[in-house]
Amino acid sequence: MPKNDLRVWGIGTSRTMRAHWMLAEMDVDYELRPIGPRTGETLTEEYLRLNPRHKVPVIEHGPFVLAESAAIINYLSETFPAPEGFFVPGDPVRRAALNEWCFFVMTELDAHPLYVIRRHLQLAHIYGEAPRAIQSAREYFCEQIDGMMKKFPDGMASLMPEGMSIADILMVTCLDYALTLEIPLPQTLLAYREGIVERPAYRRACEINFV
Numbered sequence: 001m002p003k004n005d006l007r008v009w010g011i012g013t014s015r016t017m018r019a020h021w022m023l024a025e026m027d028v029d030y031e032l033r034p035i036g037p038r039t040g041e042t043l044t045e046e047y048l049r050l051n052p053r054h055k056v057p058v059i060e061h062g063p064f065v066l067a068e069s070a071a072i073i074n075y076l077s078e079t080f081p082a083p084e085g086f087f088v089p090g091d092p093v094r095r096a097a098l099n100e101w102c103f104f105v106m107t108e109l110d111a112h113p114l115y116v117i118r119r120h121l122q123l124a125h126i127y128g129e130a131p132r133a134i135q136s137a138r139e140y141f142c143e144q145i146d147g148m149m150k151k152f153p154d155g156m157a158s159l160m161p162e163g164m165s166i167a168d169i170l171m172v173t174c175l176d177y178a179l180t181l182e183i184p185l186p187q188t189l190l191a192y193r194e195g196i197v198e199r200p201a202y203r204r205a206c207e208i209n210f211v
């Protein structure tokens, strides 16, 4: 029986980092299955039963199986007690405001430009070379960031005024990946990231996720 009835599958990417970071924030112990993408480990019969789309991360909480990093950290934030200062909305309006950030990060930053770049750069041997698509994805990412930063002309400590939330976990993991791609980021956004990556939970999660 895993600790807290919880098992997390996956390490090594910005998406798996999200689950480990959320659990480190909440100081919740779990069993780790440190499988990596594209290693063959996501293609075993055991794993395909959990996620036929063979992606990491996945969590098992008792009999409940959940994929998709954003859904996972949202579930964890509502299932285990959040630490002091970690914002989990209790009403529909604040939930909607948080969702706006989460969906923005996941669709306009993560799933579209960053993943297009990954597919045609690091995974070009599978998806093909597409320099024009990479260039336009880089530009799109920067445009989205510029638009977003208009909401924060003086910078910010967190995306939600109430404080650190799952939206910041999604955002900072995207920014970390963008930095590895040498995408230029505004100074105020870099300062926001610096403030968040000082959190002990971020550092603990990096040690688990990026071995």
Ligand SMILES: N[C@@H](CCC(=O)N[C@@H](CS)C(=O)NCC(=O)O)C(=O)O
Pocket: 013, 014, 015, 016, 037, 038, 042, 053, 054, 055, 056, 057, 067, 068, 069, 070
């Ligand atoms: N939208 C998914 C994306 C997950 C994803 O693409 N995972 C990649 C690693 S970052 C993966 O497992 N790839 C293995 C494969 O495609 O077989 C999430 O956020 O969890």
